[in-house]
Amino acid sequence: MKKFDYYQPRSLQEAYGLMEKQKGEARFIAGGTDIIWRVKQGLIEAGALISLRGIEELAQIRLNGDLALGSMVPFRTIERNFSLAKAYPSLSEAVSLLANPQVRNVATVGGNLCNAAPSADCAPPLIVLDAMLTLEGLGGKRDVPIGDFFKGPGKTCMEKTEVLTQIRVPKMAANSGTSFLKKGRVSQDIAMVNAAAFLVMEGNVCRKCRLAVGAVAPIPLRLTDVEGMLEHQEISAELLDRVAEKVEQAVSPITDVRSTAEYRRVLSGVLVKKAIREAHQRAVQQ
Amino acid sequence: MKRVIEFTLNGNAVSAEVESHKMLLEVLRDTFELTGTKEGCSQGECGACTVLIDGVSINSCLYPVFEVEGKSVTTIEGLVGEGGKLHPIQEAFVENGGIQCGFCSPGMILSAKALLDENATPSEDEIKKGISGNLCRCTGYVQIIDSIKDAATQLSSEGPK
């Protein structure tokens, strides 16, 4: 059982100062539900943990057409935010399917993204919603589109001394719809495959499409090639079958304790198809 | 690093000198000798360590103890009233066969309390979602769901507390 110091800064500046003083021996911690177990086991080296929980500016939500989501807003708050669920159902659904109530009461979107598991449930919805992430450190601020954020399993483009402070999601266009689906063995399981879709429709023709799928590649995967198949097309069962085939070719799943590569490959196609249908329905209902 | 933290525990103001790397679970069991809260998986998946912090259920095995400063913690022992009288939720579990070996029960009962405090008339689906973070190896969950339904009825007939 490893020992570590624990700091609770009240402001971002204080947090950066503490991180600098620790000279690389510290890690930022959000809800802690991903990293505490690994720190206890010694799988993560950390002489000190710097908690972001006390930094109020990181826990703000502003929903005003578009969304400015503080990285430390707990899932609990997002789950219960009716306006957010109406505006961005795929994000709300992903959050409510994640882990279990006790974990959701302290875990955060920021933590989920920075943990960078290929199966991160918050990733596919935020990818298809074109999220912009704000990273901050002693060196200043920078905005990173979510497409450039993930670099590999457990790896992001962040410096160890940076904090993900905010996730911004643009306003959804009229006649658009978004959806999120996840398949796990049981409830509270990590996804075997998860998928999200975002469609802008004009009648029965798809004007714009963004698709993402997780747990089947080293990072949560944007399916740009597949999107091309749908844009400016009428959505038909036949087209969706071809889409599913293309998805199966685009992913590179592995076999692990949760599922086999073969099953995941087929499941990716199925979930993307279903996500498209659901997003289509929502776009039309608008 | 060590620090003296002050918080409310089962309605009482308490303080303790604790180490920075300890989780709330260890401090409750070792320092305060409240062994009702159990250690199951240490990973936040089984819910045996569930306690309420400011009324919200959390896994104490993953809760850094420094974070509890100034907050109000309720453990299973805190649900027992004057003279050892069981809380209606505890009673409901006893009467409906919701307890077999009893290891999951403290966590399960507290999750039920958090659920019923927020939603006094949960549907069966809402009950299942509410306890989805608590594993039970004995009952198969049916009697637990029955216990919570019964508790909901008992609590609503008692009126708001």
Added chain:
Amino acid sequence: MTDYTFVGSEIPRPDAPDKAAGKALFISDLVKPGMLYGKIKYSEYAHARIKFIDTSKAEKLPGVRAVITGYNTPEIRIGFMKDNFALKKDKVRQFRDEVAAVAAIDPAIAFKRGV
């Protein structure tokens, strides 16, 4: 129809109230003066020959009171058919087969050497 005393009736579980109250004591809740804490070293391999068990580091650690393996304990046969040993010798036959155990004065020390 025969009248039964117990069959068909609801008998209250005598241990349920204490369990509901968090009062019932499980083994991990017991604390006795001078008690030791044990940890078991499990095999990470599903099927392997045990070539050598090095307990020297564990024995040297202050606070460790005993380090046992199948080689320094009497052969205790366990299992329904008495066909297994508590601590394995020569071969491990499943993932998490018990290989060694440590008893120490506090759980952190036992964990350190158990791992």
